[in-house]
Amino acid sequence: MVVGGGSAGWITAGVIAARHKSHSSDGVKVTLIESPNIPTVGVGEGTWPTMRSTLIKLGISETEFIRECDASFKQGAKFARWMDGTEGDYYYHPLMLPQGFPSVDLAPYWHKFTAGDPDPISFSQGVCFQEAACDAGLAPKLITTPEFGSVANYAYHLDTSKFAPLLQRHCTQKLGVTHILDNVVDVVSSECGDISHLVTKNSGNLEGDLFVDCTGFASVLLGKHFSTPFVDRSDVLFIDNALAVQVPYEREDTPIASHTIATAQSAGWVWDIGLPTRRGVGYVYSSRHTSEDEAHQELRAYVGPAIDKLSVRKIPIRSGHRATFWKRNCVGVGLSAGFVEPLEASALVLIELSAEMISQQLPACREVMDITAKRFNDTFSYRWDRIIDFLKLHYSLSKRTDSQFWIDNRDPATIPESLQNQVALWRYQSPGDHDFTSNNEVFPAASYQYVLYGMGFKTDFRYRAHMLADEKKAKEQFAQNASMKQKVLKSLPTNRELINKIHQHGLQKV
Amino acid sequence: MARITAINKTHHRDIKIRRDKVEAQSANSHMIPVIVSELLKAATQYPIIFTKNRETGRFACVALCGFEPGENLFWRNGEWDGIYVPLNVARQPFFVGSDDANGSEFALCIDVESECIDRAEGEALFDAQGDETAYLQSVQAVLGQLVDGETQTGQFIDKLIEHDLLTELSLDIKFDNDDKQKIQGIYTVNEEKLNAIANDALAALHAAGYLPWIYAMVVSLGHIYGLVQRKNAALAKAQQWYQADGEQ
Numbered sequence: 001m002v003v004g005g006g007s008a009g010w011i012t013a014g015v016i017a018a019r020h021k022s023h024s025s026d027g028v029k030v031t032l033i034e035s036p037n038i039p040t041v042g043v044g045e046g047t048w049p050t051m052r053s054t055l056i057k058l059g060i061s062e063t064e065f066i067r068e069c070d071a072s073f074k075q076g077a078k079f080a081r082w083m084d085g086t087e088g089d090y091y092y093h094p095l096m097l098p099q100g101f102p103s104v105d106l107a108p109y110w111h112k113f114t115a116g117d118p119d120p121i122s123f124s125q126g127v128c129f130q131e132a133a134c135d136a137g138l139a140p141k142l143i144t145t146p147e148f149g150s151v152a153n154y155a156y157h158l159d160t161s162k163f164a165p166l167l168q169r170h171c172t173q174k175l176g177v178t179h180i181l182d183n184v185v186d187v188v189s190s191e192c193g194d195i196s197h198l199v200t201k202n203s204g205n206l207e208g209d210l211f212v213d214c215t216g217f218a219s220v221l222l223g224k225h226f227s228t229p230f231v232d233r234s235d236v237l238f239i240d241n242a243l244a245v246q247v248p249y250e251r252e253d254t255p256i257a258s259h260t261i262a263t264a265q266s267a268g269w270v271w272d273i274g275l276p277t278r279r280g281v282g283y284v285y286s287s288r289h290t291s292e293d294e295a296h297q298e299l300r301a302y303v304g305p306a307i308d309k310l311s312v313r314k315i316p317i318r319s320g321h322r323a324t325f326w327k328r329n330c331v332g333v334g335l336s337a338g339f340v341e342p343l344e345a346s347a348l349v350l351i352e353l354s355a356e357m358i359s360q361q362l363p364a365c366r367e368v369m370d371i372t373a374k375r376f377n378d379t380f381s382y383r384w385d386r387i388i389d390f391l392k393l394h395y396s397l398s399k400r401t402d403s404q405f406w407i408d409n410r411d412p413a414t415i416p417e418s419l420q421n422q423v424a425l426w427r428y429q430s431p432g433d434h435d436f437t438s439n440n441e442v443f444p445a446a447s448y449q450y451v452l453y454g455m456g457f458k459t460d461f462r463y464r465a466h467m468l469a470d471e472k473k474a475k476e477q478f479a480q481n482a483s484m485k486q487k488v489l490k491s492l493p494t495n496r497e498l499i500n501k502i503h504q505h506g507l508q509k510v
Numbered sequence: 511m512a513r514i515t516a517i518n519k520t521h522h523r524d525i526k527i528r529r530d531k532v533e534a535q536s537a538n539s540h541m542i543p544v545i546v547s548e549l550l551k552a553a554t555q556y557p558i559i560f561t562k563n564r565e566t567g568r569f570a571c572v573a574l575c576g577f578e579p580g581e582n583l584f585w586r587n588g589e590w591d592g593i594y595v596p597l598n599v600a601r602q603p604f605f606v607g608s609d610d611a612n613g614s615e616f617a618l619c620i621d622v623e624s625e626c627i628d629r630a631e632g633e634a635l636f637d638a639q640g641d642e643t644a645y646l647q648s649v650q651a652v653l654g655q656l657v658d659g660e661t662q663t664g665q666f667i668d669k670l671i672e673h674d675l676l677t678e679l680s681l682d683i684k685f686d687n688d689d690k691q692k693i694q695g696i697y698t699v700n701e702e703k704l705n706a707i708a709n710d711a712l713a714a715l716h717a718a719g720y721l722p723w724i725y726a727m728v729v730s731l732g733h734i735y736g737l738v739q740r741k742n743a744a745l746a747k748a749q750q751w752y753q754a755d756g757e758q
Contacts, residue, residue, distance in 0.1 A: 083653035144695065146678075505566040510676050510697060 001208030008334025010167035010212035023176030046345035091454025094130035123453035331482025526632030541575030556687025
C-alpha cells in the first residue's frame, strides 16, 4: 500500500510491481492511494545515471520519457565561484569516471605532471573528456545510439511535474498497480502497533501488509502516525530556503546546457537546469545569513531583469531525515524520509535506491519484516551520512571569505568527524575504493576526486611513491583521454539538436 | 556535385542518357538501399541488412556491398559484377523529388551533373515531337516502384521493431593480409526471438507476407563470406600490382 502519488510514490510502486509481477494473478498486489487535491512538490529536476536503469526496470521507453517529461541530457555539474568567488573560478564534476579508473589512479600523476605549471590543465579536463563536451553544449550520444546506450555517461534533467503522470499511466496500464484517488482521513493501528488499515473518505478501509509513506514533507505515516523523530542536520548544511523560478529561453534554438550549473552566492548557491522548453533556476540560501529580499536581489542579478515578470516561488527546506526510515510495517520514501539541498541531485536517486531495496528485499511475511527493517535503516542512515558528508565537502573546501556563510561553513564544529577524518587522510593519499568499502556507497571515490582536486585541494604523495610507479601507463591514459576529447568534439551533436531529433524521429531500441 | 532538378520537356529535350555509365554511379557505395519487393532477388547475391540513417536514426534496408564507406566490392574491372542489379543502382541518374513549382507531391528529377548525361550518344528522354520516349516511361515505372517500395519497406521495418525482432550484428573480420576490421552499425533479424515468437504475432507476420522476406534476410547473411572473398581477391590483386611496381 503506497500512500502518495508524486515521483516517490509512483517509482516505488512501479519498481515493486515490475519485479513482483503485479500484473499477474499470483503477483504481489500493489495499490497506490493519492489525494486528488494535494499538489506534488516539483523538486529535483536533476537525476543520476541510475535513472536510466530505473526506467529500464520499469519498462519505460527512453524516447517516451524524453518527449513526455520535457527531459534533456545531463553529463555532470559545473560548480562556479565555489573556491574564491572570482569570475574564472569553476570546476566540473562529470559523470564519467577518470580515464582508466579504478585500475589506474591518475590523481598522483596529475599532481606530479602539473606541479610548477603556471597554467596547469584542470584535473577534470586532464582525466575526462566530458567537460569539453559540456563546454561545447554537446549531447552524450548520437541519434543512432540505441535507447539508454551512451557515448558518454549521462543522466537527465526533467520536469518532475510531468514525470509523475507518465509513471502513473505506465504503472496502472502496464504494471498492474491499482490506483485510488481519495483522501486518507485516519491511520489505524492494530494491537501490536502495526498499521492495520487506512480510513479513507470514499473508499472505505484499506488494509495492507506493508505501507510505504510517500506523502512528502507531511510524512503522514512515518512522521505523524509513528512520531518518528526528525534528525535536523542544519548544523552541517545551512541551507533552509529556496527561491525557484522558471526562465523561458530567449529563442527556440538557444542551446540547452548538458550539465547542471551551480553558482555560489553570498549565502548559498544558484542552480540552473536546462530543459528543452525552459531553464529551471533557483537560489537555495541560508536565512541565518541573508534575508529573503537580499536573496531575491542576488537571484535577480543571476537571472537578469526578466525575472520581474516571472513568478518566483519560495520553498522552505529543512535539512535532515527521520531517525528511522522503516518502522514496524511502514517505510518512508522520498521527502517523508528526509531532504537535503539539491547540490548533487540526491533526491531522486535516494527514491530509486529505496525503491530498489524495498522491492529486492520485500519481506516474505511479517515474522521477518523487522529484520529487513533494521537492515534498511542501517543502510539508509549510512547513505544519508555519506550524502551529507559529500555535500559538506563542497562547502568546507571553499576559500571564500566574502561572507559569514562561507566562513561559518569552514568552522570545524559544523563538519562531521567522519568527513574531517577522510579529508585528513586525503592529505597524503587520493580518494580510492579503499575509502568506500560499504556495499551501500552513494558516491564513488571518483566523485570525491573531482570535487577535491577541482577545488584546489592538494594531496602530498611523498609517502606514496608506489602510486607513481608506472608513468608510461599514466601518460598513455592521459593521451587516450586527449584523443577521445578530439573524437567526441567532432562527432557528437549538440544537446538541442539531439533532443529535437528524438522528438521528431525517436531513438531505436537496439 | 549533384544538382538535382525536376525533368521538363523544354529543358531536357536534347539530353541523352548513357546506359553503359549508369551502374558506375554506384561504384563507391558500400550500402545500396533495397526495397522489399526486390528483396528476394537481391538476397540471392547480397547480404541484406538494416542500417541506421545517420541523421534520423531510423532503420533502412540495404544491400551490403563493401566493408567501409567508399568500397563497393561488386564493382570490378569497370563493371557491375552481379546477376541482379538493385533498383537504386539501375535508376541513376534519376530521383524522385517534390516539385514545388507544380504543387505535385512527387516529381521525376534528374541529376544534371551526372556523368551519364550526354548530348550525342544514349537514350533520349523525349522524341522529336516532344513526347516521352519508351525509355523515359520505363524509368518512371522504376521510380514509381521505388516510391511504393519505400513505404512498404518502412511498414515491414516498423513491424519488426514492434515485435522486437531486430538485433545488432557485430562483425570481426580478418582479411588475408591480416588486416582486422570491426564492422558496427549493422542490424538483422534476431533468430532466437523469431523462433520464440508468440503464435498470434507469427500469424500476423505471415498474413502480411513478411515471412519470406524475413527468412531471405537471415539466409542472405551468408553472403558476407562471399563479400570477404571479394575483398581478399581485391587485396591480392592490389598486392600483385604493388609487387610488379616494386620490381621495375
